[in-house]
Amino acid sequence: MQKISLKDWVILITILPTTLIGLGLAGYFTASRHAQLNDFLINKSTNIIEPIAIASTKLLENRQREDVRTLLSFTHKNHADIIRSIVLFTNDNQVFVTSAYNGDTNVMRVPAGYDLPQKTTVEEINDQLIFRTPIMVEVEPSESFSSSQQIIGYLSMQIDKKSIQFDQQREMIIAFLLVVLGSIISAVSSFRLIGKVTRPLGSMVQAVDRIREGKLESRVSGQLIGELNFLKNGINAMAQSLGDYHLEMQRSIDQATHDLRESLEQFEIQNVQLDIAKRKAQDANRVKSEFLANMSHELRTPLNGVIGFTRQVLKTPLSDTQRDYLHTIERSANNLLAIINDILDFSKLDAGKMVIENIPFALRESLEESIALLAPSAHKKNIELSLRINKDLPDSLIGDAMRIKQVLTNLVNNAIKFTDQGSVTIDVDTEHIDKDSVVVKVLVKDTGIGMSKQQQQTLFEAFNQADKSVTRLYGGTGLGLVISQRLVHEMHGDIGLQSEPDIGSTFWFTFKVDLNHIQLTTLSNETSLKDKSILYFEPHAHSRQAVAEILTSTQMKVTCVDDLSEFERLTEQQNFDYALIAGDVSPGSLNQLKSLVSQTSERIDNVHVAMNSTSPNLQEMIVAAGAKTCLSKPLVGLRLIKALQDKSSDNGHLPLRSNHVIVPIKVLAVDDNEANLKLIKALLSEQVQEVVTATNGEEALALCKQEKYAIIFMDIQMPKMDGITALKHIKDDTFNEKTPIVAVTAHALSDERDRLLKLGFNSYMTKPIDETMLKHTIYEYCDFKLFINAKKDPVETYTQTRVEVTEQPKPAVIDWSLALKRSANNEALAKDMLSGLVNSLPETQEKLTEAITCQDIDTTKSLIHKLNGACCYSGVPNLANCVNEIETQLKQGASIDDLEPNFFELSDHIEALTEQASQYVTPA
Numbered sequence: 022m023q024k025i026s027l028k029d030w031v032i033l034i035t036i037l038p039t040t041l042i043g044l045g046l047a048g049y050f051t052a053s054r055h056a057q058l059n060d061f062l063i064n065k066s067t068n069i070i071e072p073i074a075i076a077s078t079k080l081l082e083n084r085q086r087e088d089v090r091t092l093l094s095f096t097h098k099n100h101a102d103i104i105r106s107i108v109l110f111t112n113d114n115q116v117f118v119t120s121a122y123n124g125d126t127n128v129m130r131v132p133a134g135y136d137l138p139q140k141t142t143v144e145e146i147n148d149q150l151i152f153r154t155p156i157m158v159e160v161e162p163s164e165s166f167s168s169s170q171q172i173i174g175y176l177s178m179q180i181d182k183k184s185i186q187f188d189q190q191r192e193m194i195i196a197f198l199l200v201v202l203g204s205i206i207s208a209v210s211s212f213r214l215i216g217k218v219t220r221p222l223g224s225m226v227q228a229v230d231r232i233r234e235g236k237l238e239s240r241v242s243g244q245l246i247g248e249l250n251f252l253k254n255g256i257n258a259m260a261q262s263l264g265d266y267h268l269e270m271q272r273s274i275d276q277a278t279h280d281l282r283e284s285l286e287q288f289e290i291q292n293v294q295l296d297i298a299k300r301k302a303q304d305a306n307r308v309k310s311e312f313l314a315n316m317s318h319e320l321r322t323p324l325n326g327v328i329g330f331t332r333q334v335l336k337t338p339l340s341d342t343q344r345d346y347l348h349t350i351e352r353s354a355n356n357l358l359a360i361i362n363d364i365l366d367f368s369k370l371d372a373g374k375m376v377i378e379n380i381p382f383a384l385r386e387s388l389e390e391s392i393a394l395l396a397p398s399a400h401k402k403n404i405e406l407s408l409r410i411n412k413d414l415p416d417s418l419i420g421d422a423m424r425i426k427q428v429l430t431n432l433v434n435n436a437i438k439f440t441d442q443g444s445v446t447i448d449v450d451t452e453h454i455d456k457d458s459v460v461v462k463v464l465v466k467d468t469g470i471g472m473s474k475q476q477q478q479t480l481f482e483a484f485n486q487a488d489k490s491v492t493r494l495y496g497g498t499g500l501g502l503v504i505s506q507r508l509v510h511e512m513h514g515d516i517g518l519q520s521e522p523d524i525g526s527t528f529w530f531t532f533k534v535d536l537n538h539i540q541l542t543t544l545s546n547e548t549s550l551k552d553k554s555i556l557y558f559e560p561h562a563h564s565r566q567a568v569a570e571i572l573t574s575t576q577m578k579v580t581c582v583d584d585l586s587e588f589e590r591l592t593e594q595q596n597f598d599y600a601l602i603a604g605d606v607s608p609g610s611l612n613q614l615k616s617l618v619s620q621t622s623e624r625i626d627n628v629h630v631a632m633n634s635t636s637p638n639l640q641e642m643i644v645a646a647g648a649k650t651c652l653s654k655p656l657v658g659l660r661l662i663k664a665l666q667d668k669s670s671d672n673g674h675l676p677l678r679s680n681h682v683i684v685p686i687k688v689l690a691v692d693d694n695e696a697n698l699k700l701i702k703a704l705l706s707e708q709v710q711e712v713v714t715a716t717n718g719e720e721a722l723a724l725c726k727q728e729k730y731a732i733i734f735m736d737i738q739m740p741k742m743d744g745i746t747a748l749k750h751i752k753d754d755t756f757n758e759k760t761p762i763v764a765v766t767a768h769a770l771s772d773e774r775d776r777l778l779k780l781g782f783n784s785y786m787t788k789p790i791d792e793t794m795l796k797h798t799i800y801e802y803c804d805f806k807l808f809i810n811a812k813k814d815p816v817e818t819y820t821q822t823r824v825e826v827t828e829q830p831k832p833a834v835i836d837w838s839l840a841l842k843r844s845a846n847n848e849a850l851a852k853d854m855l856s857g858l859v860n861s862l863p864e865t866q867e868k869l870t871e872a873i874t875c876q877d878i879d880t881t882k883s884l885i886h887k888l889n890g891a892c893c894y895s896g897v898p899n900l901a902n903c904v905n906e907i908e909t910q911l912k913q914g915a916s917i918d919d920l921e922p923n924f925f926e927l928s929d930h931i932e933a934l935t936e937q938a939s940q941y942v943t944p945a
Contacts, residue, residue, distance in 0.1 A: 031219060032211050039207035040200065047196030054192045058185040062103070066152050066180045067141055069100055070107075074154045074176045077109060081156055081174050086118055093120040105149070105179040109156070112137065112173050129153075129177035137172050150180040221249050225256055232256075237264035320361055325788035326696035327354045332792075333703055345637060352397070377511050381537045382422035384461070385410055388449060389657035391426040391433070396653055398437045400633045403607065405444035406437070407655045409567035412574055414451050415459055420534030424508050428516075429463060431501040432528045436467035443468025443525070446563040458535050460514070466527040472520040480518070505530065538861075549666060554578040555599035556625070558588040564603065564655065568631075571658045572601075585617075592624050599665060600625040603654070606632045606639055615646040622647030629664060631656050686731035686803055687711040691721040691747070692765065693739040697788070701734060701765070704792060708799055718742025718750075725755035732803045733757065734786075737766040737777070748781055761802035765790070834930075834937045840896025851896065852941060858895040859938040862931050873917055873924060882911050900930040 073096055080089045093107045097120040106124030109117045114137075116126050129151055131137060141154040157170040224241060231239035237260055241253040331351045335344065392408045399406035429447070436445040445467045453460040472480070480502060509516045512532040520526035555572060559565035560583050572579045580597070582588045592600070600621050604614040614630070622628045630648045632639065640651040650664045688709050692698040693716055705712045713730070715721040717739045725733075733751070737744040744764065752758050761783040766773070774785045783802050786794060840851040865888055872880040885908045892901035907923050917924075 031215055032208075035211040035214065036204060036207045040204045043200035043203040047200050051189075051193045051196045055189045058188055062150070062180065062182065062185050063143060066103070066143075066150065066178065069096065069104070070152045070154050070176055070178045071141060073107070073178075074156050077176060078156050078158060078173075081109065081111075081117065082158055089118045090120070093118055097121065103180050103184050105181050107176065107178045109176050110174055112175075117174060124179065129179055131175070131177075137175050139172075148182045148186070150182060152178040152180060221245050221253075225252060228256060228260075232260050232263060235267075237267055320357070323696070324354055324358055324361075325790060326694070326700055328358070329700040329704070329790060330696070333700070342637070345635075352394070377424060377508075378421040379419055379535070380421070381417065381419050384414065384416050384418050384422075384449075385658055387422045387426055388429065388447075389659070391430050392447065392655055393653075393657065393660075395430065395433050395437065396655060397635050398434070399445060400635060400653070402437065402441065403633060404437060404440055404442070405561045405564060405633065405654070406433075406446075407444070407561065407564035407567050408447045408657060409449070409563060409570070410658075411450040412570055414449060414461070415454070415536055417537040418459070418534045419537045420532070421512065424512065425532060428505040428508055428530055428532075429465075431505045432463075432465040432530070435501060436465050436469065436526070436528070440467045440469035440525075444561060444563065452531055456536070458533055460531055460533050462529060462531045464527060464529045466525065468525040471522040471524050471526055472518075473522050477518065477520060550575040550577050550662070552576065552578065553598040554580070554596075555601055556588065556591055556595075556597045557581045557601045558585065559583065559601075559603040559631075561603070568601070568656050568661070571656070571661055574658075575662060589617075589620075592621055597625050599627045599629065601629050601631065602648075604630050604632045604643070606634050611639075611642075615643065618643060618646040618648050627665070683710050684708060684799060684803070685710045686799075687713065687728070688799075688803075689713045689715065689721060689724060689730045689733045691715045691718070691734065691739070691744065692736040693717055694736075697736070701790060704790060704795055705734070707792075708796055718744060718747030721747050722750050722755065725751045725757045725760075729756040730760055732799060733760055733762045734765050735762050735782075737764060745777075745780055752781060763798055763802065834897065834899055834933050835941065836896045836898050837941065838896075839898065855895045855897075855938065855941055858891045858897065859935060861891065862935060866928070866931055869924075876917055878911075878917060881917060882908070885911060897934055900927075900934055903927050903930050 073092065076092055077089050079085075080092070089109055093109065097104050097107055105121070106126075106129065107120040108124065108126050108129050109119070110130060111117050114131055114133075116130075119126060128146065128149075131153065138153045138155050141152060144151040144153070154176050155172045156174045156176060157172050160171045228239050228241045239260060240257050245253055328351060331347050331354065335347055335351075339347070388408065388410065392406065396406055433445060433447065445465065448464045448466075450462055450464075451459055452462040506516050509530045509532060512534075514531035514533060516528070516530040518526055518528045555577050557565070557569065557572065557579060559568065559581065562583070565581050565583060569579050569581050577599075580591065580595075582591065588602075591597075602614075602617065602621065604610075604617070606614065614632075618628055618630060628648050630643050630651045631654050632643070632651065633654050634640075635653045643651040652661065652664055686709050688705055688711070690698065690701045690705060690712055691714070692701060695716075698714055698716065702712050702714055709731075713724060713728075715724055719742045721733070721735070722742065735744040735747060739747075742750075744766075748762055751760070751762065762781070763784045763786055764777045764782040765786045765788065766777075777785055784798055786798060835855070837851075840855060841848060865884060869881065869884045869888075872884060885904060889901070889904045889908050892904055895901075903923065903926055907920055907927065910920060910923070
């Protein structure tokens with residue numbers, strides 16, 4: 022906003038008020054004079070027309086037209102300056118006489134429909150005034166007339182206002198001239214005032230501006246009067262003071278500039294040193310990445326052989342001692358692999374390249390599997406390890422089971438590590454659940470050494486533990502909790518703890534997963550256990566509650582005791598179908614446990630023992646004492662129920678012959694490490710009909726020039742020709758330009774997968790090789806057109822080959838023996854799996870019909886894939902074969918229209934399954 026100067030203010034407060042007052046007065050008096058002239062004209066016209074009307078009464082009554090005309094003409098001539106026309110109208114509104122024949126009598130006439138005027142009226146039309154006055158005569162009152170006067174006509178006179186408009190304009194001009202004169206006089210006074218006050222002030226302002234610009238020698242000159250002279254002296258004194266201060270400041274600036282120049286020289290030297298340090302750090306980071314890559318490769322390569330061949334040996338007949346030793350080797354190798362994975366996971370998380378998977382998984386199975394692997398560590402320290410999962414927690418979820426197990430394993434492993442006596446308990450419950458997702462909360466509580474507040478503050482820092490003594494006593498890399506914290510955050514959860522020294526710690530974490538509406542597994546509710554009674558002895562409260570909830574879910578009648586004398590009393594007084602004893606296997610208590618089992622088995626037929634040990638010798642000893650089974654703690658759902666079921670039925674199912682399928686394809690495996698090559702060949706031989714091996718890229722290239730393969734597994738780092746170079750040559754110069762090539766490497770860094778896929782590899786597998794992932798890769802990427810001896814349609818040949826290999830009879834709508842085999846002879850689980858499939862078919866069929874109608878190929882593939890997965894575990898071979906054939910052809914590029922007959926066949930199979938399912942399951 023622009024500021025108003027003092028000069029402008031002086032002008033405004035002198036000229037403007039004078040002008041406004043003058044305009045106000047002039048306007049007022051002009052308006053008053055204008056009104057007076059109008060009133061004068063009206064009065065004058067009234068004084069003219071009314072006498073004429075009176076004089077015309079007798080003449081009009083006697084119809085003396087000429088006399089009336091003479092009267093009107095005489096009046097018109099005498100007042101011609103204002104009168105334009107005078108007209109006398111009769112009472113029927115007709116012209117009787119007019120003073121001007123060229124006048125507009127219609128304007129002067131009373132409009133049609135209006136009454137004749139009872140008195141003098143005035144009507145303004147443009148610049149004219151129309152006066153109308155009645156002409157009345159005295160009459161005698163009668164029935165027709167209530168008044169004593171009667172209107173016999175009226176007189177209308179047209180007046181011109183121009184005669185007074187000139188006077189009005191003149192008055193207005195005079196008033197305006199007076200206003201202008203007053204403004205001029207005020208302006209003269211203002212400029213005289215400006216000359217006396219504002220000019221000296223303006224010179225002072227200019228002097229101040231010069232001083233502000235640095236011209237400190239500027240002064241205000243001249244002799245002024247009054248306060249202006251005091252202001253001039255103050256400005257000059259201020260300028261003198263500023264000049265002195267400026268000189269002092271300049272000296273200080275010169276000194277500071279000298280000091281700054283020296284500092285800048287030091288900074289330049291330090292910048293050079295920092296640049297050198299930065300380059301060294303970048304080189305070190307590159308060396309670190311190369312080291313991680315090489316370490317991953319060099320360690321995973323021998324570990325691949327150790328773990329792989331250990332698992333292969335475990336598939337062969339072994340003694341219990343040999344099996345125990347091999348399990349120890351496998352666990353040790355897995356522990357070493359876990360350390361490598363921790364370091365690599367930390368690198369991925371640190372670079373922000375950790376990917377959280379979203380795949381279906383069974384929560385209970387995943388958690389129980391993790392706890393079972395950690396149980397031996399707890400057993401060695403005689404620590405009570407127990408897992409309790411809320412029975413209302415959904416089991417079929419979609420998320421990253423591997424990362425969930427990784428976090429749980431880290432927390433439980435730490436709890437066991439830092440607990441010398443007591444227990445480690447795990448509670449799993451829901452924190453929030455809706456129709457599409459669930460937030461799961463896991464608490465891990467121990468009775469270990471605990472931590473102080475200061476130790477807790479640094480706990481989630483990389484390569485850090487509570488204190489140095491912890492590292493010396495317990496070992497560890499200090500990465501577990503950091504990785505767990507970041508993984509939990511990646512899964513939209515949180516992690517925290519509560520701890521007190523010498524009392525223990527409680528760690529908790531949450532994670533968010535989606536609900537999977539297609540059930541994968543379910544806790545068995547086998548009818549053979551329904552209404553059966555079981556006596557359960559367990560001193561530890563948490564373990565007792567967890568196992569009791571599992572047993573109650575099978576509809577068994579559970580009696581829990583925590584006192585041995587109470588257990589013995591109940592066995593003597595009541596009859597139970599089962600007894601479950603949590604036994605102490607310490608050397609001093611082992612004989613007592615054997616005696617208790619022996620005594621209990623005399624009264625209860627089915628006695629089962631749970632102990633903190635995985636020793637086969639101890640288990641055989643307990644079984645020899647009279648127990649049906651001896652289980653390692655912690656007791657988990659499916660394993661416990663299976664143990665009770667296997668020993669509870671006298672007509673158990675005989676083991677079914679394996680239904681393993683050998684896919685009739687030829688596969689090429691390339692690896693320079695003899696152990697790894699031998700292992701992958703052994704693993705592939707269990708999956709495919711023929712495996713060809715090569716030890717480097719040159720051999721692989723030569724083989725690919727001679728024959729076409731269904732799929733190629735290629736190592737990356739090899740002598741003579743590496744895997745990437747071999748890939749390019751195979752794609753360019755052989756028959757295998759379209760053959761899927763899968764990279765098999767020990768590198769596990771985050772960027773490796775993306776780099777290899779960009780180079781042209783179809784997929785990526787890390788060592789050690791997982792058999793399940795190997796089978797999935799073969800199914801996902803193998804070329805079905807390259808089945809050995811394929812003479813017909815590839816899918817038909819594949820189906821026939823499977824039948825020949827498995828030697829199965831023609832499949833039925835529901836093959837109950839196959840369903841039992843797929844559910845490990847668990848009849849309740851088989852029914853649940855079949856029930857889940859049957860109940861999901863209407864919704865699946867509706868969505869599939871909609872997708873086919875809309876030609877939505879992606880949705881169709883997704884629905885068929887889910888249905889194929891559900892059929893694999895439900896004993897429905899007809900439907901399974903049909904769905905498998907549709908999915909196979911969709912993967913080969915067939916369109917929805919091409920598969921129309923197959924979809925009709927699928928609908929028939931679904932209908933047949935729905936009709937026959939009532940024999941085995943009850944529809945929802």
